[in-house]
Amino acid sequence: MRDGPDIALIGSLIGDPARANMLTALMSGKALTASELAAEAGITAQTASSHLGKLANAGLVDQRKQGRHRYYVLSDDDVGQALESLMGLAAKKGHLRVRTGPNDPALRKARVCYDHLAGDLGVRIYDSLLSQSHVVPADDGSIRLTESGDAFLQSFGINPAQSSRSRRPQCRSCLDWSERRYHLAGSTGHAIYLRLLELGWAQRLEASRVIQFSSSSEKNLLAQFPILNG
Amino acid sequence: MRDGPDIALIGSLIGDPARANMLTALMSGKALTASELAAEAGITAQTASSHLGKLANAGLVDQRKQGRHRYYVLSDDDVGQALESLMGLAAKKGHLRVRTGPNDPALRKARVCYDHLAGDLGVRIYDSLLSQSHVVPADDGSIRLTESGDAFLQSFGINPAQSSRSRRPQCRSCLDWSERRYHLAGSTGHAIYLRLLELGWAQRLEASRVIQFSSSSEKNLLAQFPILNG
DNA sequence: CTCATACTTCGATCCTAGTCGAAGCATAGT
DNA sequence: ACTATGCTTCGACTAGGATCGAAGTATGAG
Numbered sequence: 001m002r003d004g005p006d007i008a009l010i011g012s013l014i015g016d017p018a019r020a021n022m023l024t025a026l027m028s029g030k031a032l033t034a035s036e037l038a039a040e041a042g043i044t045a046q047t048a049s050s051h052l053g054k055l056a057n058a059g060l061v062d063q064r065k066q067g068r069h070r071y072y073v074l075s076d077d078d079v080g081q082a083l084e085s086l087m088g089l090a091a092k093k094g095h096l097r098v099r100t101g102p103n104d105p106a107l108r109k110a111r112v113c114y115d116h117l118a119g120d121l122g123v124r125i126y127d128s129l130l131s132q133s134h135v136v137p138a139d140d141g142s143i144r145l146t147e148s149g150d151a152f153l154q155s156f157g158i159n160p161a162q163s164s165r166s167r168r169p170q171c172r173s174c175l176d177w178s179e180r181r182y183h184l185a186g187s188t189g190h191a192i193y194l195r196l197l198e199l200g201w202a203q204r205l206e207a208s209r210v211i212q213f214s215s216s217s218e219k220n221l222l223a224q225f226p227i228l229n230g
Numbered sequence: 231m232r233d234g235p236d237i238a239l240i241g242s243l244i245g246d247p248a249r250a251n252m253l254t255a256l257m258s259g260k261a262l263t264a265s266e267l268a269a270e271a272g273i274t275a276q277t278a279s280s281h282l283g284k285l286a287n288a289g290l291v292d293q294r295k296q297g298r299h300r301y302y303v304l305s306d307d308d309v310g311q312a313l314e315s316l317m318g319l320a321a322k323k324g325h326l327r328v329r330t331g332p333n334d335p336a337l338r339k340a341r342v343c344y345d346h347l348a349g350d351l352g353v354r355i356y357d358s359l360l361s362q363s364h365v366v367p368a369d370d371g372s373i374r375l376t377e378s379g380d381a382f383l384q385s386f387g388i389n390p391a392q393s394s395r396s397r398r399p400q401c402r403s404c405l406d407w408s409e410r411r412y413h414l415a416g417s418t419g420h421a422i423y424l425r426l427l428e429l430g431w432a433q434r435l436e437a438s439r440v441i442q443f444s445s446s447s448e449k450n451l452l453a454q455f456p457i458l459n460g
Numbered sequence: 461c462t463c464a465t466a467c468t469t470c471g472a473t474c475c476t477a478g479t480c481g482a483a484g485c486a487t488a489g490t
Numbered sequence: 491a492c493t494a495t496g497c498t499t500c501g502a503c504t505a506g507g508a509t510c511g512a513a514g515t516a517t518g519a520g
Contacts, residue, residue, distance in 0.1 A: 004254060005320035006327045007313065012245030020238035034467060047509055049468055059323040068466050068517040078319050083237065085315045089308050090235035093289040097236045144374070264497060277479055279498050298487040298496050
């Protein structure tokens, strides 16, 4: 054999449907308890416990004990990113889980993608920023926030500078599995998402990745993020 | 259950050690035959055939029949990227395959990472470009080729403009599992790698990801990619 | 102190999936 | 035509792991 990172280990961890469901649920960014995750995966508490032990052992999730609950979180940004890249790949290859839930249309409309907004409205925001040259594709094909974009975001109540931390890219485009188009990720994507919650325009549906907009707040959002020249 | 991409399917495909080995081997970018992949994974031809069928069925690899051989390639850039992100994650979490081969030091020195140069020398090139401001971190934390970098690459025999195609980012930083630092990926990284082969400085070791440099050509490379201010 | 809840550990069961031997096709060379 | 090589299909074997019931530990509530 040869040397190298053991992708089989991580792959097999993600490869079990129960664990994949748990990880997907944790992509919401929320800390979830062992029982919630068990329910999410449709398995009993014992089985879930065993799965979570393995995930924690491999360093994919962190556990925090609080009272008699035990909360789990993705241990790292990188875990979320890796999951996203797998999701993108799976979607591109047409591997979708069959059992389409009742809230599916809502999920396509708007949902959290790890820690930012995805779905129809997520793509809309990205397209709007692009059409106004608030973000531009950099020479290298990635994207970059312009000065006008900086000013725009400040007027929307976000300080992009403060939200840029350490390693994390400020802007990043993230492939959307429902739309098959790109939306805004990175710390700026996160900041916009938080601001939408703060304004009360968006509300996260309990125990789901769905983000709900009232019809008026959806109008607000469309007005705030217009698409020029179209 | 809920809707979404089926990451469990892809995860389980990558999760088998034999398949993981095959995919890793295909990260070299070369087309490999079924028997070569079987040897790589240390399994018999029958077993390999079954595995390759599954990978092809899921759209992770493509097969091309040529004579009585059947060549396999990663079907897509995205597959390589997803594998890379898993490798980065695995390395970061310290999950390394135990069986360290005899050519391990060479592997750390220089190797192909999907389609560009990684390892000690790959990191060196990246650092050099960075120290001379030939690439700069963009505002968003990603990286961007500067005008001086463009000129520099042209003098090295590469036309960055022509190498930029469609979707693919021109420059991209890729986390190195051996160095735990970044090296240059994207179409520019690919172009540099090709140029090194073309110049005869680098040679790919047969049936391996190791890239070999003679001591003189390594000196050439270090001279061509100096690190300023240090 | 007693009871309920949240979670883990242990043990047993069951089933999937990886594995290889043998045989079957296909292609190439002579 | 005959043989060798590369690969796939079939069938059977086996091991690893996912699962849950039951029992055990910790925390909180009354």
